Amino acid sequence: MAGTPASFPQAWRKRTTRGELLLWVGWLALVALFVFCWEVMNENTMWFFVVDAPAQALDLGSRMVPPRWSYLPALMKPLWDTINMATLGTLLAIVMAIPVAFLAARNTTPSERFVRPVALLGIVASRSINALIWALLLVAIIGPGVPAGVVAIALRSVGFIAKLLYEAIEEIDASQVEAVTATGASSAQVIDYAIVPQILPAFAGICVFRWDINIRESAVLGLVGAGGLGLALQDSLNVLAWPQVTVIFVLILLTVLVSEWVSARVRHAII
Amino acid sequence: MLRLVNLTKTYRTGDRALTDVSLTVEPGQVVGLIGPSGAGKSTLIRCINRLVEPSSGQVFLGDTELTGLGRGALRRSRRRIGMIFQEYALVERLTVMENVLSGRLGYVGFWRSFFRRFPPDAVSTAYRLLDRVGLSDHVDKRADALSGGQRQRVGIARALAQDPDLLLIDEPTASLDPKTSRQIMRLIVEICDESGLPAIINIHDVALAQQFVRRIIGLQAGRVVFDGPPDQLDETVLTTIYGEEDWSATIRTAHDDDAVDPTEQAEGHDERETPAEILDRERMAGLS
Structure with missing residues (x-):
């Protein structure tokens, strides 16, 4: 060790005094912005209604209980539709997402300059539109019912699955691909032997995760006429049948719980 | 040459x-x-x-x-041309046998390789090579279950499966x-x-x-x-x-x-x- 202790500086700070000051000014500006936004937001609030809110909530709550359990058998068909919409929609999305993911991944795309941007655009387009909006458009095109819901779920899910899958493809170990390529294997064989084994766990996890999300989404798609539990919910809301609404809520909650449990089990088994 | x-x-x-x-x-x-x-x-x-x-x-x-x-x-x-790699470059989630058989990919069609139905002579060659590198007991293990020296032996068998x-x-x-290094080098040279x-x-x-x-x-x-x-x-x-x-x-x-x-x-x-x-x-x- 060269030098005596005295020759080294004894003070060390992460930021300069100027940097420290700027940081505090930044925080102050953020607080000021928050206060300003709060003022703008509440310009049109009628505080009379807000004060009234607890009473209103209690009133609505009292109308929702007791739930009309006799309505339950009539909900079995819509429940079946909802599960079908989610499952078929997810399957359709998987079929479309796999090629898109391979076209979008930097290491498997045929052309990084032309094909990849198109695939990425497709992914972004699919992801930027909510399933409910897709359903709204598709009900207008295909007509009300389950098929519109299936397609809506599929179109929304393609982007999600393709995005996560292409990220998984880009993260694979290149040396395994190199080794299989070096044996003289064709491109299809390289995908089958070097890429697929590496992305399989991620792929299975992604699909089950999306199915789980789709069960939740398809439960409300009926609100815009795409069939399933949402349709029943809208019917009940229209006639102010609050005890039936409660039953539907409970059913949706149970369905989501079951799907969450199933997807957790499947992911646990694979990874 | x-x-x-x-x-x-x-x-x-x-x-x-x-x-x-x-x-x-x-x-x-x-x-x-x-x-x-x-x-x-x-x-x-x-x-x-x-x-x-x-x-x-x-x-x-x-x-x-x-x-x-x-x-x-x-x-x-x-x-x-057979190739052997530093970090073995085995496909970790495939079995030892699949890794060795992947040396034959250039000789079989896609669907045969997809369904893992390799010709009998390829399979017997793979068994012979695994015996030669001393891995007969590990044929159906996944590659990531092996030790470093064993993995490199699979890598050698894969390269030899190509009949290079x-x-x-x-x-x-x-x-x-150091010891495994010498064993692997000796095996390659032999x-x-x-x-x-x-x-x-x-x-x-x-x-x-x-x-x-x-x-x-x-x-x-x-x-x-x-x-x-x-x-x-x-x-x-x-x-x-x-x-x-x-x-x-x-x-x-x-x-x-x-x-x-x-x-x-x-x-x-x-x-x-x-x-x-x-x-x-x-x-x-x-x-x-």
């Missing part, structure tokens, strides 16, 4: 990895390729089977000029302990001798190279600066290849089987350096 003529590689970043490399490897000859990290050893062997596309120069394997081949013909020629005319071996022992197979072995450990191969080529900044038998490797030559350093320990270990130069061991880990990312992308280009 392998012949390289004025092989030059310049990466897109402008890094010149190889400059006018010309050399000939006779049938049955095992060549040790030494040189500092970044000297172009990995690039050199990858230019031979064109996992990295050479910028200029020619590569001949027998009568075939590999550098002039189209996609299909290149694929058929790659079947004749040439072996390209990239740092076969860099991730292995197998090459048995079937008269020529091989190029990239190797960091000078002592190990001296112990096992009969011809050493020294690469420095992409040029061949030494080509001769291992006993000609003295302090002057090592200084030409690697630069100024105290080489007495390195040379002495050549005659001492058990002692290992600690610096040689440490160097093994930062092998994939400088233009690694570009190299990775160029390797993957073989796919598209």
